[in-house]
Amino acid sequence: MFTSPKNRRSSSLLYQRRDFIKRSALLALGSSVAADFLLYGSQAWADDAESETYQIGKSAEWKGLSAVRLQANLLTTAQQAAFYYNNFYEFGMDKTDPAKYSGRYIPYPWQLEIDGLVEEPVILDIRDLMHASDLEERVYRMRCVEGWSMVIPWNGIPLHKILAKVKIKPEANFVAFESIVRPDQMSGQEGAGGIAWPYCEGLRLDEAQHDLTLLAVGAYGQNLVKQMGAPLRLVVPWKYGFKGIKAIQKMTLTAQQPITTWHQLNPTEYGFYANVNPNLPHPRWSQASERFISGVGFRGITRQETLPFNGYGQEVAALYQDETEEYYY
Structure with missing residues (x-):
């Protein structure tokens, strides 16, 4: 059965997010990133793949293709920045917390339950997804709803195929997604x-069946690193990033719209649909522009x-032809 968050708000969590946004990406991606990345980031994924069993496969269709060849009009964010931020x-x-504190997290082995x-409810082994012939x-x-953006080469399977x-x-009208609970491995759950x-x-x-919607098992041609949501995350590129749930362990088909974490915390600021819309400002900041992060440091923004x-x-x-505002926040 799908487990929903409790019906409560958290002023502490919203304050922390508000405070972080004020500090912005410019400070976090300063000149010290490279050193910190090597210290924390490498620890966070070095033990992810203890054997070839838990390595993503590379199908003939995309093996060796560069991001430039796949979509030449997009400047891809440097791997170092995407892995650290x-x-x-x-x-x-x-x-920086995900890279710093994910060392205890063990993303493999893993199973995905769909009910x-x-x-025909199923339990899928992550290895079947990582080695799927239709991996793309x-x-x-x-x-991100916070006002920053990246361009990332994901490796995964269109969700409709799953x-x-x-x-x-x-x-069935909706798909509910649920992440893992491991407070002994995830310090933020303590x-x-x-x-x-x-x-x-x-x-x-x-939306879930749209061809753009992806279940990602990798990025930059390798396994998802722990801090990016290993071993399995949702990618819905036309929506704000908080819709991209990480470490997915369960999907449930439902008749009713499921409760979602950020919408439950503050429904006036984080909607269920959360489609990117530059003409609809967040209650506390404009969404008309964004800080694009292409690399590390001030020159990378x-x-x-x-x-x-x-x-x-x-x-x-075409999915939103009635154009009511609810689809845009």
Whole structure:
């Protein structure tokens, strides 16, 4: 059964997020990043792959392809910046916390359970996903609700191909996602922050079945590093980044819209749909532009305009033809 967060808000968590946004990406990605990255970041993924069993495969379709060849109009964020600058609240509120404190976290072995309104519930082994013949590389924009963005080459499987395995019942309308709870390995779950764990997210079924929606098992041609959500995370490129739940251990097909973590914490600021919209400001800041992080340090950050649906409007705008505001926050 899908486990929802408790019906409560956390002024502590929202204050910490507000305080962090004020400090912004400019401080976090300063000149000390390279040294800290080598100290913490390498620790955070060095033991992820103890054998080839838990290494992502490379299909003939994308093996050896560069991000430039796949989508030449996008400047890909440097791997070093993407590996070090993360939101993963299971390890803390600061952007450097996931890399610093994920050393105890053990992402392999792993299973993904899919149940709910389906004819054939399944439990999938992560190795089957990592070695799937339809594993792809997708270079996507990623836009955080906090006002910063990256471009990341993900390795994964379109979610609709996974959902096809369970024979969805006609009455299913949504997909609920649930992350893992391991307070002994995830320091952010040890009572601080105010989130009622597990972290939960959801998509409308047609969103989940859209070809752009990806279940990622890797990035930059290798396993997902721990701080980026290993071993399995959701990537929905036209939505704000908090929709991209990490360390997914369960998916449930439901008839009713599921409760999601940030919407539960503050529904006036973090909506269920959370589609990127430069014309709809967050209650406390504009969404008209963003800090694009291409690399490390001040020179790796540029200001650019935010695109409707994060640049994917041609592909997904038809999902929201009634254009009511609820789809945009």
